[in-house]
Amino acid sequence: MIAISMMIGTIVIFLLMRKLNARFSTPLLLPVLTATILIIILLKSFSLSYATYMTGAKWIDAMLGPAVVSMAYPLYAQRHIIKQNMFSILTSVVIAMLSGLVSIIVFAKLLNLSNDYILSLLPKSITTPIAMQISEAIGGFPSLTAVFVIIAGITGALLGPSIFKIARIEKAVSRGISLGSASHGIGVSKLTEYGEKALSMGTVSMTLSAIIGAFIGPVFALFFH
Amino acid sequence: MKKYIRIVLQICILYLFSFLGTFVVEMLHIKFPGSIVGLLLLLGCLHLKIISVQVIKEGAGFLLGILALFFIPSTVGVMNYPELMSINGILLVLSVIISTVLTILITGKLCQYLEGRKAGEEEAQ
Structure with missing residues (x-):
């Protein structure tokens, strides 16, 4: 009984928060963010543990795999764009991955973080569902990774436009690729303002970045075991 | 149906x-x-x-x-990490923010350079 209400409750809260976000569109009212906070408050006020919550929520979690597989569809649909811009996309996505990884490792070392934390931080620029699976594969904590990923996304959505202005990043292609590979889906949603080309570049580089990250991540992870 | x-x-x-x-x-x-x-x-x-x-x-x-x-079940899991609400947690969040800004900056600039070079080559031909 508790399990079913946890599952249905999560779905209902998510749909409500999505409605709220549709009315006031800002990355700070992101449905994942608001739904997560609301669910934690509810669980705490009824003194329910995360383990109890997961007895029902695990059925939603089980859909993560097929959802990741689904990303093959938009990637396939946009194969022509990828072919046309192969060199710039691949080079930029790889450089984005490396600069994200190196900079976060430097900060993590300065903060003297434990290896589990560093492993959870490594996939932060990758889209949440894949980042969590990479985190699990390399020995991090998927829940922490999800939080870092969302922070990276909100950063891109909120600060991206100012970075573009200050650094004079003006081309649609460059804006799409940089936000897509640094701030995944949350950043990409901001790209609608820069037109169709920036948006499709963002989607493509988000997915490619996730695939490339699944290969590079475990290599970097070897240093933290 | x-x-x-x-x-x-x-x-x-x-x-x-x-x-x-x-x-x-x-x-x-x-x-x-x-x-x-x-x-x-x-x-x-x-x-x-x-x-x-x-x-x-x-x-x-x-x-x-x-x-x-599909990722809400995982994000709710942060309730098991109260240490995120400490000075160190805030520094950690700050590192993620700075790292992301650097990544956007480096990638955007590099990509613009690559695109500019490609356009230049096409013009030269």
Whole structure:
């Protein structure tokens, strides 16, 4: 009984928060963010543990795999764009991955973080569902990774436009690729303002970045075991 | 009604790919997310026309439309990490923010340079 209400409750809260976000569109009212906070408050006020919550929520979690597989569809649909811009996309996505990884490792070392934390931080620029699976594969904590990923996304959505202005990043292609590979889906949603080309570049580089990250991540992870 | 049955069936196909991917990774004992193997398998099948886009299009669209729902169970897991609400936690969040800003800056600049060079080459020809 508790399990079913946890599952249905999560779905209902998510749909409500999505409605709220549709009315006031800002990355700070992101449905994942608001739904997560609301669910934690509810669980705490009824003194329910995360383990109890997961007895029902695990059925939603089980859909993560097929959802990741689904990303093959938009990637396939946009194969022509990828072919046309192969060199710039691949080079930029790889450089984005490396600069994200190196900079976060430097900060993590300065903060003297434990290896589990560093492993959870490594996939932060990758889209949440894949980042969590990479985190699990390399020995991090998927829940922490999800939080870092969302922070990276909100950063891109909120600060991206100012970075573009200050650094004079003006081309649609460059804006799409940089936000897509640094701030995944949350950043990409901001790209609608820069037109169709920036948006499709963002989607493509988000997915490619996730695939490339699944290969590079475990290599970097070897240093933290 | 027919549409919903189609979506459910297509999700089953996507689930099968995810399951296959996980199975391959477990068989090979490698540290790699199984769902990505599933994604690459599906991409390969679409590319080689082994399966048509029509077979997964609606199911994939449906799942991607509510993608954020599927990671809520994990994000709620931060309730087990109260240490994030400390000075160190705030510094950690700050590092993620700075690292992301640097990544956007470096990538955007590099990409603009690459695009500019490509345009220059095309003009020269």
